[in-house]
Amino acid sequence: MTVIAPGTPPEPAAETLVAPEDPAAALARYLHAERRRRLRRNTLDLGLFAAGLVLLVWAVVNGATAMGYNWQWYRVPQFFYREIDGEWYRGPLIRGLLVTLQITAWGMVLSLAIGLATALLRLSRSYAGHALATAYLELIRNTPLLVQMYLFYFVLSPILGIDRFWTGVLALAFFEASFISEIIRGGILSVPRGQWEAASSVGLKQAQVYRLVVLPQAVPLMLPPLTSSMVNLIKSSAIVSTIAIFDLTNEGRNIIADTFMTFEVWLTVAAIYLVLTGSLSTLAAWLERRARRAQRR
Template sequence: MATTEINTETALQSYESYERKARLSLRRRNMSDLALFLVGAGVIVWGVLAGADAMRYNWQWYRVPQFFYRIIDGELIWGPLVRGLMVTLQITLWGALLAFALGLSVALLRLSRSFSGRWLSTVYLEAIRNTPLLVQMYLFYFVLSPILGIERFWTGVLCLAVFEASFISEIIRGGILSVPKSQWEAASSLGLKPSVTYLKVVLPQAVPLMLPPLTSSLVNLTKSSAIVSTIAIFDLTNEGRNVIADTFMTFEIWLTVAGIYLVLTVSMSVLAAWMERRSRRLHQR
């Protein structure tokens, strides 16, 4: 009995020692990552300042807030950067909705037994994923837009949705294929229709696995939305360009615009990481 208690105490001490070493190792790794980040950020800041100093650039950061908002006679007036940000968010929202709908359709076509459906979806994926987004934007604007008679805003949204849907479709297809075959067989043995099988059996298991990469696609869509400035849509990038043309505050405005995009994408990346951890815990259960 005493021997058992000694062995148990020894095991607990070993486990506690292992935990302490693991926490210490994690702390050191985090400190190393932080140090590397600070060094990298310092090098970038030094490069920007050195370049501006070589150009004899006159920094005017005090003028930047007025491009976010101004208060005139007690009335709040939003600046061009905020207006551009609102357009960027609208493009991201509508583009994401259309991309998810189109991506789901393409994924189901690739998984279907229809030869024409699989052939069309494959041609679509190969054509979209192997041509530059800028070229697609010009084709949509100069060719498709006059034919369909749609505004440039919706032309940009449609182009971004079609482009991003080519990646989303593969995410959805991979999530559906990750569902064990036994689940399909069980649904078939119960006499469920294919549509019911997808809605009640497959998608509830596949969606948690698809959420993190889908969120990453949303991040890519947000970054890619800057390309709509090439067809004169007044998004954040285009508004920043106009402010620079009026004020010649190149460094301040582009750094501010980059910071806004960074805040948006990092927020989405944090959400994606949280969803990934949550989906893993649910999958393990």
């Protein structure tokens, strides 16, 4: 038996020591929790998307039913291809799609070239070049595309002697280039000034500075907004149907005039445009990842 003298302070209780957690185990637990949160978020997003899609389909079906509409989806494949005497022929939707792809491809090339030239003029020290680029931007961005299309078709086309296909391509290219030029100019200005000075100090000319130093750093920053502009170009290409170019939209309109299959044809045309824009966005995202990896190296 232990005798404690009066006035002697009690002994302190022994402290409980907790072993530090293994960093690898803590990291694994954090990653697992993060994956669960991401899974819940993706599941919620997917559920909302599915609910919205179901609601849209329900609205379309009920609206068509209220109108007494007769669905004829079985006739849609013949507008893509036809078999006559054992030979396959393109349907009107395929022909219109090829025209739309041609307009989009040429429009992309020309709009990028015009946009780059406009951006460089805006960045140049030339007063005339800067004024010309500014006037072009103000004129194009502050007037409707439909009005520009008619001006190109009824005014410039007879003067220049070009056909309606190139009239539509030029109108789209000049319209979209007005937005692309500002994207390119913003990307160029985002490159730190020290990069310009370092390139000039080693004796590079102005063109070499842009080609070797500035643009490789600016392109990854420009890709996302450029993708949006290209997607807008694909969607805006439908306006060439107003000058009797037989693109996808115009071919769909002609099919409806012949068959009265309004819902089936427009839904099919919308799905084709969705595939085009989605494919372009996926390609641009892949190019952006490659550009960023190359930049990090």
